[in-house]
Amino acid sequence: MHKLGGVSRRGLVAGSALLGFGAGAVNAQASFPSQPIRVIVPTDPGGAIDGLARVFQRAFEQTNALSQPLVVVNMSGAGGTIGTRAIRDAAADGHTIGLWHDGLVTSRAMRVVDYDHSAFEVIGATGVAELGIATAAxxxxxxxxxxxxxAKAHPGEVTVAANIGLPVHFVPMRLAREAGVEFRYVQAGGGARRYQSLVGKHTDIAMFSASELIQFGQSGLASILMLSEQRSAKLPDVPTAKELGIDVTSESARIWLAPKGTPADRIARLRDAFRDAMRDERVAKQISDFGLEPIFVEPDRVRADLDRTLAETLPLVERARQIRR
Known part of the structure; x- marks a missing residue:
């Protein structure tokens, strides 16, 4: 075999092939994204989830962090499942992602859909919302x-405005179980509709994020319980469930998802972009203004939290399905 400078011709050819492959892989990564990234938001425009997506849309536009813009596409309906199904079924090339919360697993528990977080690649979570209970002031x-x-003296008479099958339904069910009482659940819908149900005296209580509690507190609602480990800095006068001897805590992360099978290097590129954006004080402030703790949650923790939510929800499903009927 002929050798050039002590290197065989075959070895030189093989080495060149490997170098070519490596360059191709780098170029493939560098070429992503090659088109605008579609962000599916399973709500109507104007809500908190939609607003958070647009915070990052603006941030990436200003920094050119991904070299391509984010395009927010609202797909509301069916408790968010129209949107999450569209995320799941999109091409797994990194050019379609979505933003949602732990309703992803409660919908699966209720058999509204036949998939949960395991059907997606988890990019990470950008912010965590404290949750609490409100009533009409x-x-x-x-x-x-x-x-x-x-409630202990009158089982089933305290009414909860809920969105049946989502966390705003299941978390109050956990509260009732741990407190040894029985609530009655009424389908209301999203946050604005639950607010209307309370101020209209159609129901007694409902669960909201901390930002909604503050917002609605200016127009007729009173916060009476927080579900955080400690009292909220945003609502320091409101006791926690733990203070009342009820061992229930709950929070809601804002989770970025991609279709299963999206290449790992593209997921990493997206994850780095979101993580880096949150280091910007302006972005962190905007996230805080939505009532979220401005932290980036890594995918392993997100998956573990969703696993726990699913485990806490499943024992309540039979009762919840009876309510739904």
Whole structure:
């Protein structure tokens, strides 16, 4: 075999092939994204999830972090499942992603859909929302303790405005179970509709994010319970469930998803872009303005949290399905 400078011709050819492959891989990564990235938001325009998506749309436009713009596409309906199904079924090339929350697993638990977070690549989460319980400021209950006392004496009479099958339904169910009371659940819908149900005196309580509690607190609602480990800095006068001896905590991460099978290097590129954007003080402030703690949650923790949510939800499903009927 002929050798050039001590290197065989075959070895030189093989080495050149490897170098060519490596260059191709680098170029493939560098060429992503090659078109605008579609962001599917499973809500109507104007809500908190939609607003958060647009924070990153603006941030990436200003920094050119991905070299291509984000294009927000709203696909509301069916408790978010129209949008999540569209994310799942999109081409797994990194050019379609989506933003949602832990309703992804409660919808699966209720058999509304036949998939959960395992059907997606998890990019990460950009912000975590504290959750709490509110009632009408001029309603019949002035505290959650007062409400529990009444509920224990009158099973099934305290009504909860819910979106059946989503966390705003299941978390109050967990509260009732741990407190030893029975609530009655009424389908209301999203946050604005639950707010209307309370101020219209159609129902007694509902669950909201901290930002919604603050927003609606200016127009007729009163926060009576937080579901955080400690009192919220945003609502320091509102007791936690743990303070009342009810071992229930809950929070809601804002989770970025991609279709299963999206190449790992493209997921990493997206993840780095979101993580880097959150280091910008302006972006962090905008996220805080949505009532979210501005932290980036890595995918392993997101998956573990969703696993736990699913495990906490499944024991309640039979009861929830009876309510739904």
């Amino acid at each position: 001029d309603g019949r209950f002035k505290s959650f303790h007062e409400l529990l006392t009444y």
